Amino acid sequence: MAILKDHLALAETLHADMTGAHRRGEWPIVVDAGFYTVFHGMEAVNATECRDTYSFADAADVLETILVKNGFSEEFASDYRYLFYFRRGAIYGAHVPSDGQVGDYVRRVERCRAAIQSYLGTWTDRLPAGTGKGAAK
Amino acid sequence: MATQNQHDDKSKMFWRLAQDHYEKGTTPFLCMNLIMYTVGHLIEGLLAARGRHPGAPVRGVPHADRGALLRKHLVGEGLLTDADADRYGEMVVLRDTFIDGGTQDRPFIESYMALARPLIDRLQAVAARS
Numbered sequence: 001m002a003i004l005k006d007h008l009a010l011a012e013t014l015h016a017d018m019t020g021a022h023r024r025g026e027w028p029i030v031v032d033a034g035f036y037t038v039f040h041g042m043e044a045v046n047a048t049e050c051r052d053t054y055s056f057a058d059a060a061d062v063l064e065t066i067l068v069k070n071g072f073s074e075e076f077a078s079d080y081r082y083l084f085y086f087r088r089g090a091i092y093g094a095h096v097p098s099d100g101q102v103g104d105y106v107r108r109v110e111r112c113r114a115a116i117q118s119y120l121g122t123w124t125d126r127l128p129a130g131t132g133k134g135a136a137k
Numbered sequence: 138m139a140t141q142n143q144h145d146d147k148s149k150m151f152w153r154l155a156q157d158h159y160e161k162g163t164t165p166f167l168c169m170n171l172i173m174y175t176v177g178h179l180i181e182g183l184l185a186a187r188g189r190h191p192g193a194p195v196r197g198v199p200h201a202d203r204g205a206l207l208r209k210h211l212v213g214e215g216l217l218t219d220a221d222a223d224r225y226g227e228m229v230v231l232r233d234t235f236i237d238g239g240t241q242d243r244p245f246i247e248s249y250m251a252l253a254r255p256l257i258d259r260l261q262a263v264a265a266r267s
Contacts, residue, residue: 002240010166010240017164028154032170057196084196091174092199094139 007044008120011037015113018106027102028091034109035087038080041116042067048120056084076115079108138190144182145264151175152257159250165241172253173232176225179260180207183216186267204229216263224256 002010014033021029039059046053046062053059060081068077086105089095097105139147155171177200184190189206193199204226211217231249241249 006240013164014166017167026154028151028171028174029158029167033164033167036166055194055197057194060196088193088198092177094143 002043002047004044004047007040007047011040011044011113011116014040015109018109022102022106025099027097030102030106031087031090031097034105035083037109038083038112038116041113042080045116045119060084071119072115076112079112082108083112139181139185141182141185141267144178144185148175148178148182148261148264151178159246162243165243165246168246169232169241169249172249172257173228175257176228176253176260177203179257179264180211180225182264183211183260183267211263217259221256221259224252228253228256 015037018030018033018037021027021033042059042063043053045067049066051062051066053062063072063077063080068074083105086097086101090097151171151174155168155175158171159168180203181191184203184206187210189210191199191203191206192201194201204222207217207225208219208222212219212222228249231252
C-alpha cells in the first residue's frame, strides 16, 4: 500500500538486488527479490488506477480479473503464478532450487518486468510528473 | 511439509544471510525478510517435531496461524514465554505494515534486528536442546 513512485522505486531496487545476488549465487535473495520486483511492479500498475492489494490473494485476483483484460498477457499471469509458488516452496518450504531453475526464474522475472515497464510507458502522459516510465532508477 | 531438519537447515542459511546483509547495509526490505524467514523456520522446526504445521490462506503463504501454534504448543509446553510470543507477534505486525508511508530505512531495520535477535537466540537454544 503505497503510491506509484514508491512501488516503482522499490521494484527497481529489488531488481538490482536480484541481479547482484544471481551473480553471487545467493539463490534465496534471487528468489525473494525477484518475486517482489514483479509484485511491486504490479502494485505500481494498480496504483495508476487507485487500487491497493492487502494480500497475495488480492494480487492474484486483480491480475486475473483486471490486468489481463487491460492488456497483460496470459503468459504474464502464468509467469507470476510460477514465481509466486516457486518462492513459496523455496523460501517457506523444503525445496532448494538448482542453478538452472534459478536461471529460469530470473528469465521469468525479466519478462514480467519488461511487460510492466511497457504497460506503465503507456501511462506516462497521464501520471504525475516524475513518476512515469524511467523515473525510478 | 518440511521436516524439522529441513527447517533447521533453512533457519541457519537465512540467519547467515540476514547477518551478512545486515552488516553490508543491503536493502532493508530484504534484510527484514531474511530475519523473518530465520524466525519462521526456527519456529516451524520446533512445531514440525510435534507434528504441527502452519496453514496458509487461500493463494497465500504458510504462516497464517504460526503465532497461534507457537502459543498453543511451544508456550504451552513451557519452552517459550508469553513475552517471546508477543515479540514474534510484534515482528509480524511490523512486517505486515511495511509499506505504509513508504519503504523501510536503516533505522527501521536496526530496530527490527534488535527486536528479533533475542527471540532468535532463544529459539536457537530451545532447538539445540530438542
